[in-house]
Amino acid sequence: MGTSGRQDWPDFRAVDKAFAEGDMTALLQALGEPGDFPRAPVALGPGLGENPLEYAIYWSPVAFVAELLERGADPSRPDPAGFPPVIAALSSERPERLKIIALLLEHGADVAQRGINDWTPLHYAVAQGDLAGAALLLEHGADPGLRTRIDHCTSALEDAEAAGFEEAAALLRGALSR
Template sequence: MNQRQRKLSRRLVAATVVGDAHHVKALLRAGADPERGDSEGTTPLYVAAANGEAEITRLLLVAGASADTESRGIGSEGTPLCAAACWGHTTTVRELLAHGADPNLREDHDTGRSPLDWAIEGLHQEATALLTAAGATPSHGATT
């Protein structure tokens, strides 16, 4: 990756962290890769999902970010749908599902918790209902 791409990737993650949709749009237009994480491996889509930034989530997905790419940043690891479900961000959950996120994809290379596990644990009833309607089933041992 060249210097310009690294700089755009850092700026895209930073704009996502602060919820600046206008800046995210501008960076995507400038050629920022919506799929590329920062130097720690944190992806912009994960950050948007964890923060409940549904508009930024949509922008990144439309620009080509994969709904199921697992973020690997320190303290920011997991799938975008798990992050949104964990915090009960139902609008973001809905956006991710609409763009093909797998409601049964578990974190940690498919060995950890599922989005539904997180929604159930967090007592996020609306997110739980959305995921269940999308075909999610609890991981072995999880209870509803």
């Protein structure tokens, strides 16, 4: 029985430890050897969600994120809370976040996938003041002119200009002129 008292939850501590240590064998054992892992949703435990890639983005070594992607984790899996994988990586504030974002993009993540506030990852990077993240996204084809479809329907460039984030605005203008 898991730590929540529910028969159907895996052991939270074992799952969390396996993610933190990047131990695939221990993770699969703690989860009860789920089929189609990591492509199919799997109950990771109370408060852990059901997306192994998302949890790994926040808590696992970069090599473990890469292993999940190699095993078929979807780098563009929608997230009901508005944090699909690339936006989740941008939000993590981990020192390795750029490596994780690059891995996601190399494995086919949608550089224009919408998330919270209908933002693309580029909108999110601008909102976070993440110039390095914005540059990486542009290198992978992010469109600085793409607008949100709600609220003020702004582009990442317009958001950078409105926020006075001049370094990002200059970078985005340069990308538009190519």
